[in-house]
Amino acid sequence: MQAYFFDMDGVLFDSMPSHAEAWVEVMHRHNLPITYREVFINEGRTGRSVIDECYRNAFGTEAPDGLWQQIYREKGRLFESKGEPATIGGVHEVLRFLKSKGKQIWIVTGSAQQSLFSRLDTCFPGIFTRERMITAYDVEHGKPAPDPYLAAWKRSGIEKSHCAVIENAPLGVRSAKAAGLFCMAVNTGILTLDDLAREHADIVFNDMHELLTFMQVADHIETHILPLYQNFDSGHNLSHARAVMNTSLQLASALRLYAAADGDSIKGFCCPVGGTRAALLAYTIAAYHDIGLSVDREHHHLNSGKMLRADRQLRHWFTDDEIELMACAAEDHRASAKQPPRTIFGAIVADADRDLNVTTVIRRALQYGIDRYPELSDDEHCRRAADHLQDKYSASGYMHLWLNDPQQTLQQQQLQLLISNPTELLKTTQQVMTSLKH
Numbered sequence: 279m280q281a282y283f284f285d286m287d288g289v290l291f292d293s294m295p296s297h298a299e300a301w302v303e304v305m306h307r308h309n310l311p312i313t314y315r316e317v318f319i320n321e322g323r324t325g326r327s328v329i330d331e332c333y334r335n336a337f338g339t340e341a342p343d344g345l346w347q348q349i350y351r352e353k354g355r356l357f358e359s360k361g362e363p364a365t366i367g368g369v370h371e372v373l374r375f376l377k378s379k380g381k382q383i384w385i386v387t388g389s390a391q392q393s394l395f396s397r398l399d400t401c402f403p404g405i406f407t408r409e410r411m412i413t414a415y416d417v418e419h420g421k422p423a424p425d426p427y428l429a430a431w432k433r434s435g436i437e438k439s440h441c442a443v444i445e446n447a448p449l450g451v452r453s454a455k456a457a458g459l460f461c462m463a464v465n466t467g468i469l470t471l472d473d474l475a476r477e478h479a480d481i482v483f484n485d486m487h488e489l490l491t492f493m494q495v496a497d498h499i500e501t502h503i504l505p506l507y508q509n510f511d512s513g514h515n516l517s518h519a520r521a522v523m524n525t526s527l528q529l530a531s532a533l534r535l536y537a538a539a540d541g542d543s544i545k546g547f548c549c550p551v552g553g554t555r556a557a558l559l560a561y562t563i564a565a566y567h568d569i570g571l572s573v574d575r576e577h578h579h580l581n582s583g584k585m586l587r588a589d590r591q592l593r594h595w596f597t598d599d600e601i602e603l604m605a606c607a608a609e610d611h612r613a614s615a616k617q618p619p620r621t622i623f624g625a626i627v628a629d630a631d632r633d634l635n636v637t638t639v640i641r642r643a644l645q646y647g648i649d650r651y652p653e654l655s656d657d658e659h660c661r662r663a664a665d666h667l668q669d670k671y672s673a674s675g676y677m678h679l680w681l682n683d684p685q686q687t688l689q690q691q692q693l694q695l696l697i698s699n700p701t702e703l704l705k706t707t708q709q710v711m712t713s714l715k716h
Contacts, residue, residue: 279496281436282376283427283459286387287321288446288466290402293363294318300357301328308349310336318467321447322388322421324414325350365401366466368486373405375493386412386430386443388420422449424456431457439520444489451477464489471554480527481557492558495595499565502591506569511649513642514568525630526564529681530557535622545681547622550603559600562592563607563627583609613670613677625680632679634689636696640710643667660707664700672697
């Protein structure tokens, strides 16, 4: 990642308790009921948006201009009277790490509290600039609309795939995902991990210290591991590695691995590591799963495990048991494996490695043949690819899905339906070949 977009309240400053107290007191003065938890749930909205929603709930219409401005001024004065909030524990270490790596660091907030903006230079000297700040003054539609994060991304000049959001609020997560950005959620308040996970945060942490560990591991992966994929064939390149990493996080979240404990099983697989750390393991395994291709193709899964075990840098962040667990999972990812994965982590990376989109599957089969058998004609490539799909993906094929993810299961069924019609399969393969040639 090259650019990081930080929310402010609840991510940089432990300001949400004071915000919640101020909102509840002022809204009740105006007969606009709101609970302490509802303030946390609505965090990220602009002040006017919060007031208008409460006013609609009470009176069926938006608040008049003069009234919402009055309420917001009262809330601001009461918030500032509560004193300066402390910074979130561990956030200084996170910011120093990112600055040491030369990353772009942004603030993207729905807040308009001048008292917090004025504290940024005092609390985080040399970190933030006004040029890298999106506030309530900069967008017409605040969170959960994607506008704030889209504005930051456009100004950053960085590709979306190299940008990440750090949020602590459900609506902030929703905004980040609507903008198409990778989102890391840190649960710094009274909400639950579920509140953040159900908004499809890519990974959820209990605190900033867990986030820092993830960033350190991710930096090692980006610097030393992912470049290996640039030398692999088009079916196992860097784009494929990133897709498997992202899908592994999605599967880990969907399976609620953070709720699992030692000795538990999920979908019939052993789950020796639970908690939010499980997502970190799943992400790391996915990054290493195909690096054995740098040795050979036939035994690449075994070599991936060996290379993971041999990476001494990983011992800064993982125990010996966790490294062995990850190495075994990398060994277990291959579709042609005779035995099922030994743990839930092997099942995750195995299923994440199966991109079952019809066009993608056919394209990868064709690209492999073009790379390996350049002497074949286009028609021969299409027939070879169709035969491969029959062997691997048909109802009697050797490829298995272990976790029965609904989207993957649906794609598998669509693929098997196509494979069951050889004429249509060959026709579709020829169409994909034509698109590759152009």
